[in-house]
Amino acid sequence: MDSVLQFHVIPGIPxxxxxxxxxxxxxxxxxxxxxxxxxxxxxxxxxxIVSKAEGRLIPLADVTPGPRAIELATETDKDPRLVQLILxxxxxxxxxxxxxxxxxxxxxNVGAHAGIDQSNIEHAGGECALLLPIDPDxxxxxxxxxxxxxxxxxxxxxxxxxxxxxxxxxxxxxTIGCAGVKxxxxxxxxxxxxxxxxxxxxxxxxxxxxxTACLLMGESVQQTPAVLIQGLPPDDSTQSAQDLVRPVAEDxxx
Amino acid sequence: MDSVLQFHVIPGIPxxxxxxxxxxxxxxxxxxxxxxxxxxxxxxxxxxIVSKAEGRLIPLADVTPGPRAIELATETDKDPRLVQLILxxxxxxxxxxxxxxxxxxxxxNVGAHAGIDQSNIEHAGGECALLLPIDPDxxxxxxxxxxxxxxxxxxxxxxxxxxxxxxxxxxxxxTIGCAGVKxxxxxxxxxxxxxxxxxxxxxxxxxxxxxTACLLMGESVQQTPAVLIQGLPPDDSTQSAQDLVRPVAEDxxx
Numbered sequence: 001m002d003s004v005l006q007f008h009v010i011p012g013i014p015x016x017x018x019x020x021x022x023x024x025x026x027x028x029x030x031x032x033x034x035x036x037x038x039x040x041x042x043x044x045x046x047x048x049i050v051s052k053a054e055g056r057l058i059p060l061a062d063v064t065p066g067p068r069a070i071e072l073a074t075e076t077d078k079d080p081r082l083v084q085l086i087l088x089x090x091x092x093x094x095x096x097x098x099x100x101x102x103x104x105x106x107x108x109n110v111g112a113h114a115g116i117d118q119s120n121i122e123h124a125g126g127e128c129a130l131l132l133p134i135d136p137d138x139x140x141x142x143x144x145x146x147x148x149x150x151x152x153x154x155x156x157x158x159x160x161x162x163x164x165x166x167x168x169x170x171x172x173x174x175t176i177g178c179a180g181v182k183x184x185x186x187x188x189x190x191x192x193x194x195x196x197x198x199x200x201x202x203x204x205x206x207x208x209x210x211x212t213a214c215l216l217m218g219e220s221v222q223q224t225p226a227v228l229i230q231g232l233p234p235d236d237s238t239q240s241a242q243d244l245v246r247p248v249a250e251d252x253x254x
Numbered sequence: 255m256d257s258v259l260q261f262h263v264i265p266g267i268p269x270x271x272x273x274x275x276x277x278x279x280x281x282x283x284x285x286x287x288x289x290x291x292x293x294x295x296x297x298x299x300x301x302x303i304v305s306k307a308e309g310r311l312i313p314l315a316d317v318t319p320g321p322r323a324i325e326l327a328t329e330t331d332k333d334p335r336l337v338q339l340i341l342x343x344x345x346x347x348x349x350x351x352x353x354x355x356x357x358x359x360x361x362x363n364v365g366a367h368a369g370i371d372q373s374n375i376e377h378a379g380g381e382c383a384l385l386l387p388i389d390p391d392x393x394x395x396x397x398x399x400x401x402x403x404x405x406x407x408x409x410x411x412x413x414x415x416x417x418x419x420x421x422x423x424x425x426x427x428x429t430i431g432c433a434g435v436k437x438x439x440x441x442x443x444x445x446x447x448x449x450x451x452x453x454x455x456x457x458x459x460x461x462x463x464x465x466t467a468c469l470l471m472g473e474s475v476q477q478t479p480a481v482l483i484q485g486l487p488p489d490d491s492t493q494s495a496q497d498l499v500r501p502v503a504e505d506x507x508x
Binding site: 003004005006007008009011095097100102104108109110118119162165166167168169170171172173174183184185192196201202203204205207208209211212214215216224243244245246251252253 | 373419459470497
């Protein structure tokens, strides 16, 4: 890794609609930056724009809650139609209390509402909820390939979402899908400065990058859902965001 | 926030010993960067160098384990002297199994070994363990004031440590102490792009920054325990890392 990393907000990203070509939108934004795309650069996209482009915006009026959703909605003081969508996207209720519903998403990530969001989405046609992409790693791989086709550059792609944590307040960005980025740097078996073997050090590289990128995107009125990271060497890793998920069998906080 | 953030590794930081003047060391390193320190810049320091400078390196030979440490050491297959130090630094055993001991540190952070580390520390005089600083927020405040005295610049200071997470593999950097940085950006009550009120959005700014800074520091043979972040506006926040800790009463994963 170089000794300087730069995070650039990609300007001019319009509101994204189902069917939009995100790579074309990103490239138009990148053309407005004072820097040129390099091999090894990473494009970080907010989950929101990927989900919208992939048509994952669901009108709540189209959802019929079943008995389990109605029961859980009563317990947690939430809209039963929203709870039905959450259940459909999840494998396990982790914790619940009035106002709080913490789920294990089918992709393995644990968090409030299984990543389903109701902010920054158009709701002219009634209330909607935005689901995560079907397969964010595959979405990232497709975008990486499309960027390479259009520019000749081998870039990484991270699809990031803000996440809650059990013991710390405030959200930070994490990675739900990625391509062309080494996800985990496994230092086990290497040695520290004094020759002591590092036993348990595995560094989560993509979440470390997604965190700052999401901070820079902001979360409120700013409309900056994409960030370019420069300063990393070219990377042809085939790891994916699925490699970040701690297996259920190793979960001590289930 | 500006639309570009830069993370610079601060070069030439020597091995730090108890009693060293970290601010003098940092300023010497900063003088070797091609950029000048600005108001609002943030200095991120690895916990390790702060702990070492503050004399928190403890020879295990000096520790006499009590009955509880001996019992817990047997259960978790660890050195009873190390376990005694971990207990002394903690308020609660969160989870344990052979090879794993997850604690709530007296500062509130939950993680393996209560943040006590045995890598990248000198052990010429026998095995040692490195404890966290006594009061990392106060350490950060002192360094912020000393930097202002020496340079006239109002900079933020973050003391960062790598942290494990319950459901995601790999460590990321988090903040154990800080000064002059807005820690949590509380957007509750503000409105999204479409006028919908944001109900639960609080962004953890310092952990988002610490994550990328720690990645850039590396964890193995590189000796780069300090990073300069440029691109943020001046910040006179009086929040501290203690503001990040979810109160025990709200912990659903105890």
